Amino acid sequence: MEVRVQLFGFGNVGRAVARVLLEKERFFREKYGLSFRVVSVSDTSGTAWLPEGIDLKEALLVKENFGRLSAWTNDYEVYNFSPSDAVKEIESDVVIDVTNDGNAHLWHLEALKEGKAVVTSNKPPLAFHYAELMGESEKRGLPYLFEATVMAGTPIIGVLRENLLADSVERIRAVLNATTTFILTRMEQGVDFERALKQAQELGIAERDPSGDVMGIDAGYKATILHCVAFKPITFDRISVNGIVEVTVDEVKRALAKGRRIRLVATVEEGKVTVAPEEVTGPLAVSTNENVALIESDLLGGLLLKGAGAGLKETASGVVSDLVKASLRLMEG
Ligand code: HSE
Numbered sequence: 001m002e003v004r005v006q007l008f009g010f011g012n013v014g015r016a017v018a019r020v021l022l023e024k025e026r027f028f029r030e031k032y033g034l035s036f037r038v039v040s041v042s043d044t045s046g047t048a049w050l051p052e053g054i055d056l057k058e059a060l061l062v063k064e065n066f067g068r069l070s071a072w073t074n075d076y077e078v079y080n081f082s083p084s085d086a087v088k089e090i091e092s093d094v095v096i097d098v099t100n101d102g103n104a105h106l107w108h109l110e111a112l113k114e115g116k117a118v119v120t121s122n123k124p125p126l127a128f129h130y131a132e133l134m135g136e137s138e139k140r141g142l143p144y145l146f147e148a149t150v151m152a153g154t155p156i157i158g159v160l161r162e163n164l165l166a167d168s169v170e171r172i173r174a175v176l177n178a179t180t181t182f183i184l185t186r187m188e189q190g191v192d193f194e195r196a197l198k199q200a201q202e203l204g205i206a207e208r209d210p211s212g213d214v215m216g217i218d219a220g221y222k223a224t225i226l227h228c229v230a231f232k233p234i235t236f237d238r239i240s241v242n243g244i245v246e247v248t249v250d251e252v253k254r255a256l257a258k259g260r261r262i263r264l265v266a267t268v269e270e271g272k273v274t275v276a277p278e279e280v281t282g283p284l285a286v287s288t289n290e291n292v293a294l295i296e297s298d299l300l301g302g303l304l305l306k307g308a309g310a311g312l313k314e315t316a317s318g319v320v321s322d323l324v325k326a327s328l329r330l331m332e333g
Pocket of ligand 1: 152
């Protein structure tokens, strides 16, 4: 089956998604019988649209050489659509959102109303509008998938939404932000906060505006999403968030001397979500770009999920996995 895809966001993650679609074209065809035709690609400069399918190799070249899709002149028309217009004007089966658009829930809803499945790595729509988005997706019978919003491609959302269906989750304890783990790890080695943050930015782990990482907002969005999936809908403004801004090298080293590590820990229980720096030992003491989640439930007991929580191909893993899942569901009708 051929699946028509609209890709919104052509920054680092969007380009990583495009690369996976290009490089694994044969894999998707042979393994699932799926071929993806990307009919539009949008960045903040415009939307390249070609119903016959965009040449992703060329799109990557244009973006990498000129920094914006609107620089594309030969063969391609670049339109000045708002995301809502692009969703309404362009025919497609699946909308992928890998932008940071805080108002994206509006065009996610439009997409569902237009009969399109949605795949996203964008956190605020879910952290603020989960109930509405899920309601619309259920009403329309269309997939709304968001694996890459939490722990990149490490499949915690899939485990909670599609497995563990007989279990009642009691609690999740998790380290969900790679930037803060990276910074705290560097502080253990004596590097001060500012320098460690700069290194995290250079490695592309931190968000474009890293204040959301260090203030705990990114982890808070993710913990909110976990609560929605494991228990019931809640919104980000109802949870408690403390970041790592006030953690000092001295505190980090004192913890280390006791065999402990300071990490930004999310605790998710029914009706209560907190994110705060804590001294931890054992599995929660992750390093580098790893995330970890310990899911405690009545039947299974404790389930530990640990894997990449940030990174470009690691995030593309979650996004493209959802694209395959959405396509297979559409194929089943
Ligand atoms: N800035 C995020 C992090 C990237 O550090 O975990 C993945 O959401």
